[in-house]
Amino acid sequence: MTVLNEALDGLRRMIAAGEVTPGEKFPSETELCARLNVSRSSLREAVRTLSALGVIESRHGSGTYLSRLDPAQVIRNFSLTVDLLPLDSLLQLFEIRRVLEAHMAAQAAARCTPALADSLNSLIVRMEDEPDPRLAADLDSQFHRLICDAGGNPTITSLIDVFRSRGSHYKIMEGTAAAEVRAASDAGHRSIAAAIIARDPIAAQSAAASHVAQTEYWLRLLLDPGTPHVAEAI
């Protein structure tokens, strides 16, 4: 057992035992060092570890705090990791994204309000009229976020955000097939919105799943233009 792991263990134990409650302040680094019998550098590495995972927050000059441990907030921390994944690793996440976005669309359909309907319609029109691919991608994000928010589970929303966060996304809108991609994407959005506004969860679910699957297909094409296949080996 390394020193770092002992320190980590000590901190985790304190949290699990309720010695520090969410949002509360830990003892000072000096005191923690004494308590856990480790040097300050080792303690700080342990703190950094938990800090990277969104469990701890260090505030310069003030103290070290246990985070609120809100799942949505913890999950948001991981988007920087997703940014580092190579494209083929990223593609492995698409099945999750497809299932979750479909679920959220279904939930949104079940709860759709007139206000949501208006917002969706307005966004679609603006998106289709936007010539700049980047701004269009931005409106796209807003569209999906609107649906996620309507779905009612902020935790799932943040998880989907992590998957979608990847900036290099709009690249598929700039290839030779840009126009085709754009048209298909717009059509997908209209299907999703129509199903949600009709308060038809099943239709919304399949429309959203199909939309994500299509994005996955284009990305896969980008990775390997030779052998495009949406479905996995049977």
Next chain:
Amino acid sequence: MTVLNEALDGLRRMIAAGEVTPGEKFPSETELCARLNVSRSSLREAVRTLSALGVIESRHGSGTYLSRLDPAQVIRNFSLTVDLLPLDSLLQLFEIRRVLEAHMAAQAAARCTPALADSLNSLIVRMEDEPDPRLAADLDSQFHRLICDAGGNPTITSLIDVFRSRGSHYKIMEGTAAAEVRAASDAGHRSIAAAIIARDPIAAQSAAASHVAQTEYWLRLLLDPGTPHVAEAI
């Protein structure tokens, strides 16, 4: 911009630029310090941060390596975080787990082989005959893992594992309603297995969703015995 963040940025930049490819070794800490213009302590805190996220691996005496960046492996790192979440935070993850487990059950149903059918049946019998709640919980894990593996997406499997990892699970099997809980759980398993063996994805999906929802219900009861409600506010 703090020194730590500059170091983090430098490392991330190296990864994104492909200076180090997955599995490869970074330059030594000393050289990285010189390159990024930070002290060794700050560099090490940056390395620890990426290491906590499963992006980097430090091997004592050998070097600092970029991980394979396999999503399943990266996700597995987060189980220690889930262990620290309070029960009410954990419950917010159940909607995700429900959707994903249902999806995996559906996939397993679509691909069920005779071998899988045998394994499922055998596990169910052993589970129902096991008197010790802990060993039964263990068999329960095996049952669900079997289904996930059959689902064919290791990334989703590891994500579900993270949600299920939480050891405190078996507590619901030890309350006053233990017998009732156990019986319902066994019945749920039989439904799921039957649907998978019948190669009926829709049935498998709803059976699995219902099973997870039931677990969630019991846990919620544990948290707040007064006002149990499965559905959210309408």
Next chain:
DNA sequence: ACAAGCATAGTCATCAGACCACTTTTCGCA
């Protein structure tokens, strides 16, 4: 020529102590 064992150099792990930057509290002055 080859294999086992051993030095050696390279690397991460840990420690100690100092100083800096920021925040919070305290206390004296207007």
Next chain:
DNA sequence: TGCGAAAAGTGGTCTGATGACTATGCTTGT
């Protein structure tokens, strides 16, 4: 009483040294 400055407390960063582990290549004996 209210405000501002001082002081105390805390995390942020740096330096340098030492320990522990790994990999490499060499030495040695067969």
